[in-house]
Amino acid sequence: MIADGYIVGDGSWELKIFVTDLKVERTLRVKGDLHIGGVMLKLVEDLDVALDWSDHALWWPKKNMWLSRTRTTLDQYGVQADSMLHFTPMHKTLRIQLPDLRFMDAKVDFSVQCFSAVVQLCKDLGIRHPEELSFCRPLCPEHLKKNYKYAGVSPRQRAKDAMGPIVQNNPYASNISTPDGKSSPAVDLNTTPVSHLNGSAGSFSPISNGHSTSFDNSFYMGSDPSIPSLASSPQTPTLEAKNTLIRPKSLVERARLNCGWLDSSLSLYEQDVREFDLLLLRFKFYSFYDLNPKLDSARINQIYEQARWSLLTEEIECTEEEMMMFASLNLQVNLQSNSPVPERTNTTSNDDIDSALTELQVQLEGSSMMNTSGGNITNIPELADYLRFMKPRKFTLKSYKRYFFVFKDTRLAIYKSKDERLGPPAIAINLKGCEVTPDVNLSQRRYGIKLEVPAQEGMVEYLIRCDAEEQYAKWMAAFHMASKGKTMADASFDSEVKQILDLLSMQHPAPAPAISPNQININPEDYIAPRFLRKLKSRGQIIQRILEAHANVKDLNSVEAKLNFIKAWQALPEYGISLFVVKFDGSKKEELLGVASNRLMRMDPNTGDHIKTWRYSTMKAWNVNWEIKKMLVQFEEEDVQFSCLSADCKVVHEFIGGYIFLSMRSKDSNQTLNEELFHKLTGGWV
Known part of the structure; x- marks a missing residue:
């Protein structure tokens, strides 16, 4: 007897394949040595339907994997007669x-690694440097109450007939259990029914206030001025968007926000993302490279918006004066949203812009584009002045005392008086690798600097107070550069001082507003974080x-206001630190791990104090022990091992590998993205 070209009894067997587009099941007689490409060809011939099947691939739900290697055989994949495969499009609406x-709907490749899907989406959206972004699950307030390894998927978010069963052994599936046996909460998003979403191939629904239409990708490139682009955003989000906002009330709750990030090395389907699911596209790594207003209007706007909402949801804290400065810049952006950026024809003006961009880039990426050693400068500048000083101790009340400070190279010497400068200092500190945190409150005329210096017993804290803004700006800039191993001979020192003074000047209220309150309608909730609304x-x-x-920033155009907002956001003490609840080996209590662009920090979960800091520059290796689910980070001085409780x-x-990858970017190679290197650094294998 012959079936499908095979003689029954010759080792052939029946393979069931479900065709998702047609919602039909087909049974093919195959042999184990048939390659995947041959299976798909055989299936298409059997269907005999005149459709373009070029975007389709085979998915194996039970094993939670794509059979993407078309030359690999069924035997090599381990597909047997009891297997059920799905023949489904790789590009689906997300x-x-x-x-x-x-919100927007876009066709995204569900079969490639998540990193590649984000890269392609950002290309469609016209956002450069997609390596800074990633997808994360939407969270709900319940996620902040306990530690969850993964964020679950709401049943309300997914259609009943969504493709593929939930696989019980899939760690990313909806019904996730945490180590304490609790299920991850469902996200009640009250999202639009699937039938109302635009799912036609090759089309997108616009970013709008709840309307759905179709148009081609030229929307993203801003070719049609009548369609809103990503370079500007509505002042007030929709009610649906506001319902997705969650407001952490503690450092531990902020750490739990990071459980939603998807794995960059797995495809969306492998992480239980299905068609029409909602994902958040966010900047994951706070290391923004080569921001250029000519090329990055959409990217600058989206960074500005993420910064804005991180402040309004109190994901990052600031002082009252800083909040008013951010609100004023936000107001200026809104006032300028309908005004075109003036053309700059003057060569000098263009030079000023390029110079400003260079200064901005130094701060944004912490790069050393300029000479950091001082070059041929033989006389390294120094700072010498009287400042107030205190070394805090537990359970003792100490006040600030006046000392004479001398700072040169990266070393700080503290003397009881100027006359004792010729002798040995009372305290000598090398600031290379230290933590420098501003402690400024203009209304109280407090210009403070907190230094946390690495020592064998942990971080030693020193508190310094300056008398005036100019003095503070110089010392703060000098300390900040020293922490990165630079001296005041560096070409960027003066610009760093100027940036600090500019930020302070924007926080001083003007004698009178430039606009009357009667001329403009301002909703304070769109500008001010809730705790200041309650206070005022x-x-x-x-x-x-x-x-x-606002009177201080009334002359800025929209892009300048956004860039100033971003710079001020980056100057905040808590900026760029992604938190995780962890348990270090040898410790029974839960602590916080802070991951920044250049260092790891062991932190107190109640106060946020830095117990210890490890610089990436001293890191030798980092990997995951998958059997015990622990991370091991090897530094020159010690090995650090911990388990993560608030995320996988x-x-x-x-995060660690991603920041190492971003630090390797340069002007010479910034046009090509080395995805292979990214996965090598972030993959988690030794």
């Missing part, structure tokens, strides 16, 4: 929320203060 909280109470007083602060340890590994 609902995405952008950093500015707007009077709506009229809040609006008056925003307008007074792979997420922590990706």
